[in-house]
Amino acid sequence: MSRTPVPPSRASAASLANPWAWCAVGAGLAIYAVLATILVQWWVRLEPSVPGIVSFVAPPALYGALVAFWFKPLPMPRWAIATAGLWGAHLALGIITVGLVGLADGEYRHMPGLAFPPPPVPQILWVPLLLIPLRDVVAPPAAHRRRPPVRGEVAKPQALAVGAPIAPSAPAALGAPIVPRPAAPLGVPAPGPRPRVGRGVATASPAPAPPVERQPSVLVRPAPAREPAAAPSVTQLALDRMLASEHEAALIRIPFERVAGQFPPDMFRGSRADLAAALREPGHLVVPQRLALVQLAEGVVRVGWEVVADQFPRDLLAMGDEGVKRRLPDAQIVLPLDEVVRQMPGELFTSEPGPELPFDAEDIPDLFLPPAGSPAVAAELLAPPPPPRETVVTPASREVESRRRPDPRKPSDAVTIAEPAPIDPVTPARAGGGQAGAAPAPEVVRDPRRDLAVRLFPLVPLQLTSEEAPGLSLLTLASPRVDGDLATAAVRIVLSALNHPHAPRPIDQITLRGPDTAVVVTPLGHGAGVLVVAVPRSASLGLVELVCRRQAGDAGLPAGATHAATDRGTPSEPLEVERDARFTGLTSALDAVGPLRGSTLRDPRDGRLLQLFLPDGSDVRAAGAFTADLARALLRAPQTGGLDTVIVRGGEHRMIVRLAGAGGGAVVAAVGETRAPGLAHRQVAEIAGAVTS
């Protein structure tokens, strides 16, 4: 594993290169010179007013204490060297000062014992300033930056990428984010037991406690004071060990193509592919693992431009570092979490037993089933077992089968539903109403349509019924919450639409909507039948439509096909064209369906007003005839549950037909391509309301 390109000396001597640190030293030296001059000018003698032994001992003792305090903990040899160095500077400055003063004042030159040791004041005030530029030389950055985190405090990973360049050998930069920030008190004043690491969770902690020995944990969650001290988890130990490790060579490699989109396009000379190939590690950006580790729980891992800047060949960059940083959000790039997590040690993600729930998990009801004791469940328990030849009740549905069984006494003027065919391979069908022995069981063949239905069950609780008509196979899935006859009524309407001579082609799907329910009808192609799903209107409706279309497509069934056995019906009566300018302005309210032209027609059979919004070049009379017949079918069909909207979808085109007014006295229809179907539905509904008013 290669190391990052930043040389070790660069980070460890960063303070030496800091001009502000040297400015502070220079300013102190100037003040020192002025002070010494003033003392001399005012005839204040520089000779010590304290015994000589004090002049020898006091300065190094003070310097030693300062070094020990500032760089704690510091190895003894480093402490001794630093203290001796300051003492040496102190002596040198004192001797030089006395010498310079002696040039101006001959008395000093002849004063025995004044030059060594020099007077401790005033240079003792300046020498400690040398620790500012020398701090990275005196001690590794980690020793003076990584303050021991307070128990229960949380690191602030956002600070990571803002600091100096981070290299594996530069723990100072990595240590920066571990600097704790004040924790939000949660009303637990006393420090609790050892905080536990929560994977992916970084929360506030109890009130700040006095500093304790450094703990490298950065992700903590509050622990109640009454909770007994728990042994550190495997995850905690792994994280602690990784963070505490002084070995900084662990790196993660991010494919450049995963982050290339975050860089401004004009940042590079040449293509991104050329740039990726020219990276220090071709095709990848290399980031210290520690840097990602301390941010991982936040769900976002960012690195500053400085971290990766020198991995880019300078000749391929069209701007400098400052320019790049200005163009990046917060001068950072976001690393793809999947790449980061993939390169983290697996032990970091070991699962741990969760907290004990305050209730019995078995008490949680199944959200997708009716609550126990509901009429549906009670009826199911009391009902006899359903005949296996008629209906297949899925495991996800516990609705009573008899509720969904077609009532043979009800008239069926649109389609004749024949005796259902068996589709469950485990319950072979028997002809003649399920009477045993009436006919030999047919060969068991698994119906692929059942797979389509089963995939819908996670969305809503559905009951599956398969029915066969001459030339038509209906696969019906109905929610227990909708009327049992709704699907059949909707199928009648849809069949009349599919067979209309002026129906739009192709038709992928037809959805009928009412205030509370919706029926989604999806033709599955020649010979494959029609998939009918009746559900309450809910957040699942869009997904039900989508899954039905996808399943029809996945099955290799030609979308938009209709069954072939039913008559096409008779052409509609000629429509009268109304000239009503009041509707002209409404076309602008249908911007979700694209540029449309408004037309007003009147159905001579019932006087119903048809307000059509069609693209230029459309056959207005044909669309009007289809709309009029569809509205009539919608109004005449029994048990429609208040269905008032029909949405015909073919490819990207939609035709939205909406009844307006009491009894459907008017109809609004819009046809066009839309990328905002939800808005189109709402706009048609709004126009229907305006037409009615």
Add this chain to the structure above:
Amino acid sequence: MTDGLAPVPLGSTAPEEVHRCLGRLAALPGVALAALVDAEGFVLASVGTPPGDPAGPAAVSSWLVEALDATRELLGLGALRAVLLEHGDGAMMVNPLRSGGLLALVGSDPGALGEARRRIDEALPILGRGL
């Protein structure tokens, strides 16, 4: 019928402002699509070019939020603020709006959406009014 038929505004926020707001979100690095979705999972407005049909993220986000919100209510948790869905082809973040709709962001990776999460707070009130 009256003589004064006029387009009915769908919300207190102008559609242009909704699109501008979505456009700002879609322009964030790693965000392919920003969509305003109604309570049934249909797109009300969208900006961006998702890899597939924008109806997919819209439908999934609506169903997902409804299912999670039921669980959240059952467990007595606080209001659902965001859902992050990561899958093999990318990620999606969904923010329920107070008015019942949803803001769905589709991106190439969850990290990029995490960055976008910072910018969403200012967009939510505007988009919520737009519904």
